[in-house]
Amino acid sequence: MSRPRQVRKSRPPTIIDVAARAGVSKSVVSRVMRGERSVSPSSRAAVASAAEQLGYRANAVARSLVQRRTYNVGVLVSDLHNIFFAEVLDGLYAAAAGKGYRALITTGNRDPAAEQLALEQLLELRADGVVLAGAGLGASAIAVVARSVPIALVGSDLRLPDVDVVVDDDFRGAALAVEHLVELGHRDIALIDGGKGAGAAERRAGYESAMKRARLAAFVRVEPGDFTEEGGYESARRLLRRGRRPTAIFASNDQSAVGALNAIQEADLEVPRDISLMGYDNTALAALRHISLTTIHQPRRQIGEMAMHAVLRRIERPGAKAQRHVLAPKLVVRATTGKPSRSVKR
């Protein structure tokens, strides 16, 4: 009558417990759990009910050990604060789930040593593949790892053998921005640069190239910047102070565009009446009604899907060659761009 209720925290039931309860061998249980059909309906029912009663949950650790694969794809994100990656992660997740894999996210928090460690951990966990999203790892470190597991890169355009890379076509995106402004009638279009930020160089090149193509080489002006709001503010102030004020500013990311917007307003100028402004990335910031920034959209979700598909493909076909996948950006017109004013040239 006074037996102890049930040992607290008894181990979770195993396949053997289920087998015993269902009155079959553990093989049958295994078959049922994996949905094989060479099992009699009666056994199937018995196993199902036994598992249910016991609250049985398959042990993925044991399964992974014997199958020598985990169905886990590790995702190493450099920075969870960067809103850019959130949507990429959505794509990664969706693509993984759709193919029966799990995405396991880790981060190094912008610390290279921590990133290296996190990657190491993923490999110890025997992830079947790895996606590096904006990772700050060195090319050599990546190359080494790429020999033992399929890897895809997002947001860094390294060209390594056996490493898939998924990038937005920043060169083209910048050109889109310039073309939009030119169509509106702008000629004096300045760029707020992104320095060494991801994609900044391509955006600068795209800007310069598009300006030349529009026979506007004489108007090319690259103002140093650093992808931050503060940097954008300072850059814009410099641009506005100069003798010849541009009729349009193309900031190479939304963040710095917001800073620029601030400087423009401080100078008592109105956007887009007195000056047009563009950003890049189409972040949530740009969509604020408050700001409503014309910008360039990167297909973030699709980037994620692509990257996941790339590693899954090489997981399932070990021979397959890695590729470089380039996705097309899109122009998003909002309220900060318009025709240049005919105001007096100073």
Add this chain to the structure above:
Amino acid sequence: MSRPRQVRKSRPPTIIDVAARAGVSKSVVSRVMRGERSVSPSSRAAVASAAEQLGYRANAVARSLVQRRTYNVGVLVSDLHNIFFAEVLDGLYAAAAGKGYRALITTGNRDPAAEQLALEQLLELRADGVVLAGAGLGASAIAVVARSVPIALVGSDLRLPDVDVVVDDDFRGAALAVEHLVELGHRDIALIDGGKGAGAAERRAGYESAMKRARLAAFVRVEPGDFTEEGGYESARRLLRRGRRPTAIFASNDQSAVGALNAIQEADLEVPRDISLMGYDNTALAALRHISLTTIHQPRRQIGEMAMHAVLRRIERPGAKAQRHVLAPKLVVRATTGKPSRSVKR
């Protein structure tokens, strides 16, 4: 002479390979890998060099199977887009790493079914503990899982047995906001409500209570809202349209405060000269120089650390009781609050 170079994708080396190469038994290798010291210096050196040469990496899967624990803590985040959680994740990570655990992030993308599945996966992976960050799972689902593994909740104030909960004191935070405004001399302080959003009810109660304490019960005005920018905009428009315009608006999150700011500017009012405005959460939005919103800061990183410590504690001391941890918010004064204008009462 023409032997195939080396089989592509040969299996990763195991402890046995290392043992053979080092000329010792696999037990010795195991001991070295785990840093036990009952190993002769010579064996240790031999093993180290063999492992190095082979590129040996411990197999966490095998280890987890035999140890019956993974040193993994699963983190289920409802929404990676929500910037709030990014910093919470930092805290979770740091705390886990500090104690020799790994944090594995998954998400259900706001889809309850997907969340349930993701949680199930974490349990199949035999995570030693789980942190639910803003999860939309039902209390009963959580209660069931809580019987088999230590769980901590962040951002949802459910009171369940055997479930740790970490929350910001939203009641107190709202009171802080009101007190700040009252000190500046405001009396007519309206609230833009957060509807059914996380913490909205507590913030509303905190507002009401603080108003009463300041003998301002007559001025209590709760304008419906929904934590979105659009909602904040609409709420503010309604507040401004009414006969008696409040001298201060307290929006129950930053997002809706930004919407309100927009409405205020449209009404040709200046902040804080004509009207003061506060938000809640201290998101990146509030810090934009453009906006520079006075707001209430939640110790997000600390919330994450706390939650992780809570589950680690119960992982290591299976008997331990779960607790409710309440963290204190902080006032962050920026540029949107000031003394009320002495302008004519309408």
Add this chain to the structure above:
DNA sequence: ATGAAAGCGCTAACAT
């Protein structure tokens, strides 16, 4: 200090 052996929970031949 080292080795031998058992076993973690499961899958995957192989029998029957």
Add this chain to the structure above:
DNA sequence: ATGTTAGCGCTTTCAT
């Protein structure tokens, strides 16, 4: 259709 058996790569007694 079902059961038996042999591992997966490691840790952990238990000897020595």
